[in-house]
Amino acid sequence: MYVCHCEAVTDRAVDAAIASGARTVDELTDRCGAGGGCGGCHRLLDELLEAVAADSGLVAASAA
Numbered sequence: 478m479y480v481c482h483c484e485a486v487t488d489r490a491v492d493a494a495i496a497s498g499a500r501t502v503d504e505l506t507d508r509c510g511a512g513g514g515c516g517g518c519h520r521l522l523d524e525l526l527e528a529v530a531a532d533s534g535l536v537a538a539s540a541a
Contacts, residue, residue: 480518481512486510493509494508494511
């Protein structure tokens with residue numbers, strides 16, 4: 478499923494970027510391109526980051 482339509486980034490690419498250490502939307506943009514267009518996906522990206530942070534006990538910082 479596409480998470481970021483502007484940059485054609487899938488949920489798998491976002492998951493991989495998070496698994497490799499991305500903890501903010503800016504870091505996701507740097508690693509996989511998600512969030513680098515209109516910004517319409519920033520809320521979803523924040524939710525994905527927060528879900529991973531909650532599961533792993535990390536604190537997520539929002540860049541959006």
